[in-house]
Amino acid sequence: MSPKRPTYALxxxxxxxxxxxxxxxxxxxxVPVVVLxxxxxxxxxxxxxxxxxxxKMGDPFFKIRDALKAKGVVAFSSNYELYGDISSRVQRxxxxxxxxxEVYSIDESFADLTGIAEPLGDFARQIQARVRSWTGMPVxxxxxHTKTLAKAAQHASKLYKExxxxxxxxxxxxxxxWLLKRMPTQEVWGVGRRISVRLEADGVTTxxxxxxxxxxxxxxxxxxxxxxxxxELTGEPCIELQEAEPDRQAICTSRMFGERVTTLEAMREAxxxxxxxxxxxxxxxxxxxxxxxxxxxxxxxxxxxxYANSVMCYPPYPTDDVLLLTxxxxxxxxxxxxxxxxxxxxxxxxxDLRKRGEFTGDLFTPSxxxxxxxxMRVLDLxxxxxxxxxxxxxxxxIDATWAMKREMMSRSYTTSINQLMRFKAL
DNA sequence: TCTGGGGTCCTAGGACCC
DNA sequence: TCTGGGGTCCTAGGACCC
Numbered sequence: 001m002s003p004k005r006p007t008y009a010l011x012x013x014x015x016x017x018x019x020x021x022x023x024x025x026x027x028x029x030x031v032p033v034v035v036l037x038x039x040x041x042x043x044x045x046x047x048x049x050x051x052x053x054x055x056k057m058g059d060p061f062f063k064i065r066d067a068l069k070a071k072g073v074v075a076f077s078s079n080y081e082l083y084g085d086i087s088s089r090v091q092r093x094x095x096x097x098x099x100x101x102e103v104y105s106i107d108e109s110f111a112d113l114t115g116i117a118e119p120l121g122d123f124a125r126q127i128q129a130r131v132r133s134w135t136g137m138p139v140x141x142x143x144x145h146t147k148t149l150a151k152a153a154q155h156a157s158k159l160y161k162e163x164x165x166x167x168x169x170x171x172x173x174x175x176x177x178w179l180l181k182r183m184p185t186q187e188v189w190g191v192g193r194r195i196s197v198r199l200e201a202d203g204v205t206t207x208x209x210x211x212x213x214x215x216x217x218x219x220x221x222x223x224x225x226x227x228x229x230x231x232e233l234t235g236e237p238c239i240e241l242q243e244a245e246p247d248r249q250a251i252c253t254s255r256m257f258g259e260r261v262t263t264l265e266a267m268r269e270a271x272x273x274x275x276x277x278x279x280x281x282x283x284x285x286x287x288x289x290x291x292x293x294x295x296x297x298x299x300x301x302x303x304x305x306x307y308a309n310s311v312m313c314y315p316p317y318p319t320d321d322v323l324l325l326t327x328x329x330x331x332x333x334x335x336x337x338x339x340x341x342x343x344x345x346x347x348x349x350x351x352d353l354r355k356r357g358e359f360t361g362d363l364f365t366p367s368x369x370x371x372x373x374x375x376m377r378v379l380d381l382x383x384x385x386x387x388x389x390x391x392x393x394x395x396x397x398i399d400a401t402w403a404m405k406r407e408m409m410s411r412s413y414t415t416s417i418n419q420l421m422r423f424k425a426l
Numbered sequence: 427t428c429t430g431g432g433g434t435c436c437t438a439g440g441a442c443c444c
Numbered sequence: 445t446c447t448g449g450g451g452t453c454c455t456a457g458g459a460c461c462c
Binding site (some may be wrong): 435436437441442443 | 451
């Protein structure tokens with residue numbers, strides 16, 4: 001084995017959202033905890049204790065509310081401000097030890113361990129211990145020669161936590177074989193429900209069988225994505241580490257309402273609010289949008305009349321000006337709005353994003369005037385200083401009737417001076 | 427009453443061009 | 445009788461991820 005052979009670690013926070021809540025509620029360490037989606041809709045994170053009680057991902061909260069209470073499960077509304085801040089602390093801690101890190105999601109990072117001194121198992125335990133001591137977050141770590149194998153190793157570290165202490169080194173061939181033989185295809189990174197059903201019909205049920213199919217045949221029957229997965233399972237790297245986070249190609253803000261919207265006026269407020277949020281993300285990555293889409297939808301559930309429609313809107317020039325975009329969105333909304341429905345959701349999708357400067361105006365296509373730039377700069381400065389929604393367009397309400405329901409939300413302990421943790425001396 | 431949100435990549439097919 | 449071929453761009457839809 002060449003010492004240069006690529007080696008990756010996947011660092012994964014255990015039940016991330018739930019663990020964030022537990023950080024500031026130590027009395028819940030042994031108590032089953034779940035975190036709910038927006039509007040307290042359904043379960044999106046569970047501690048092992050909650051899993052053991054049979055609570056499933058996606059269980060609608062209103063159906064299991066009483067059962068949760070009876071079993072002593074504590075439920076939280078999702079608090080993304082808190083999770084986002086804890087996440088960046090964990091990432092910075094990992095980066096203090098590993099030179100090259102890809103932030104893969106809010107609770108997972110890949111680290112490139114190529115060339116790091118053996119034993120790597122000890123190095124991984126060092127990361128684990130430092131994250132625990134600096135942030136309080138428990139993490140599991142998997143090591144492999146490809147990202148897909150590192151993922152599989154991390155999966156095993158969770159499954160066999162007692163034996164492994166949450167660190168699995170899956171570089172040896174016999175270890176790979178042992179694990180993949182016990183791993184259903186659907187647990188493999190990149191194999192979802194649809195593909196696993198088709199694979200099963202082809203007689204492939206374990207990751208080991210998948211690793212031993214002919215990649216060319218897989219490409220023909222399933223496409224290049226699965227082919228890469230197969231190669232990665234055999235130890236051939238096909239997916240590289242992405243250190244720099246690429247700019248988004250589309251920015252979407254869509255949310256269910258806390259209660260149904262039935263008037264155009266309320267829908268205008270909602271669309272303006274979503275545009276406010278979407279353009280903040282847009283300006284953060286310093287892009288301009290040339291086309292966007294506004295959509296309104298009724299709930300797919302229940303037996304009320306259903307309606308969903310969307311419209312593409314074209315601002316006069318690529319822009320990040322929330323006022324201009326909000327006006328255009330209001331015109332678009334007029335086109336698709338129909339009275340008589342109980343709307344459950346609206347959506348803003350900013351598309352055709354361009355970097356500033358990439359777009360060159362000419363005589364006939366103007367570009368954004370400097371006063372818009374100035375105004376947006378001031379808007380963002382004020383909102384950084386006084387909170388995300390301190391300054392906003394007049395269309396956006398201060399207190400909306402349709403706002404998200406979050407009845408069980410914890411404090412923003414780490415990001416708001418008014419919500420710090422409090423102690424009482426006895 | 428009440429069922430998440432935000433992304434990515436790939437492919438197929440149509441329009442259009444020379 | 446015989447009815448091109450290759451390229452690009454765009455869009456819609458499907459699959460996946462957390």
